[in-house]
Amino acid sequence: GAVVSQHPSWVICKSGTSVKIECRSLDFQATTMFWYRQFPKQSLMLMATSNEGSKATYEQGVEKDKFLINHASLTLSTLTVTSAHPEDSSFYICSARRQRNTEAFFGQGTRLTVV
Amino acid sequence: EDQVTQSPEALRLQEGESSSLNCSYTVSGLRGLFWYRQDPGKGPEFLFTLYSAGEEKEKERLKATLTKKESFLHITAPKPEDSATYLCAVQPPDNYGQNFVFGPGTRLSVLP
Numbered sequence: 001g002a003v004v005s006q007h008p009s010w011v012i013c014k015s016g017t018s019v020k021i022e023c024r025s026l027d028f029q030a031t032t033m034f035w036y037r038q039f040p041k042q043s044l045m046l047m048a049t050s051n052e053g054s055k056a057t058y059e060q061g062v063e064k065d066k067f068l069i070n071h072a073s074l075t076l077s078t079l080t081v082t083s084a085h086p087e088d089s090s091f092y093i094c095s096a097r098r099q100r101n102t103e104a105f106f107g108q109g110t111r112l113t114v115v
Numbered sequence: 116e117d118q119v120t121q122s123p124e125a126l127r128l129q130e131g132e133s134s135s136l137n138c139s140y141t142v143s144g145l146r147g148l149f150w151y152r153q154d155p156g157k158g159p160e161f162l163f164t165l166y167s168a169g170e171e172k173e174k175e176r177l178k179a180t181l182t183k184k185e186s187f188l189h190i191t192a193p194k195p196e197d198s199a200t201y202l203c204a205v206q207p208p209d210n211y212g213q214n215f216v217f218g219p220g221t222r223l224s225v226l227p
Contacts, residue, residue: 006158034215043202043219044159093158101146101206104215106158
């Protein structure tokens with residue numbers, strides 16, 4: 001199977017601090033990784049797409065300076081929420097894909113609460 | 116703009132009562148259609164990939180089919196553990212195979 005591990009599964013942080021979320025493809029190399037945000041009872045909202053070794057492509061309305069994405073290797077991408085505020089509290093999910101036009105596999109998600 | 120819609124928004128079934136979920140899309144030149152299952156508080160779990168009209172895939176009580184404009188997820192004799200939100204996503208061709216377009220999902224509840 002294809003396993004994507006996301007860590008941490010939940011985090012609580014103080015307003016103004018930064019939080020890093022890791023996404024790893026455990027048994028395959030991912031040419032592309034995606035980061036999503038999901039609000040309660042809503043579908044996935046794509047934040048950004050990243051390819052290994054290149055800058056992430058952010059969706060319209062997503063602040064790239066606030067949501068820093070690094071895709072340093074074919075098995076690891078990180079999302080850093082900088083200077084977090086309560087409105088950043090949400091469920092963040094990553095996914096990874098081996099190659100174009102194939103299915104993506106999702107991590108278990110990270111519940112971020114900013115207090 | 117590419118659109119993916121799913122119906123119904125929510126569906127309640129009795130255990131053993133078969134039904135179908137619909138995913139309609141306006142994407143032309145589809146490069147793939149994907150079905151996922153999502154449980155509350157978890158990431159989506161991959162179910163099926165369909166690439167061409169007429170294609171069918173099966174897994175346990177689930178069967179996915181694809182036409183030129185829509186896909187169906189048939190659930191035969193569902194059990195309570197099939198309760199989840201079912202998401203479909205399409206892969207459009209015009210943006211270099213980067214971004215999936217997700218539908219809003221169908222929340223399925225199977226009552227014992």
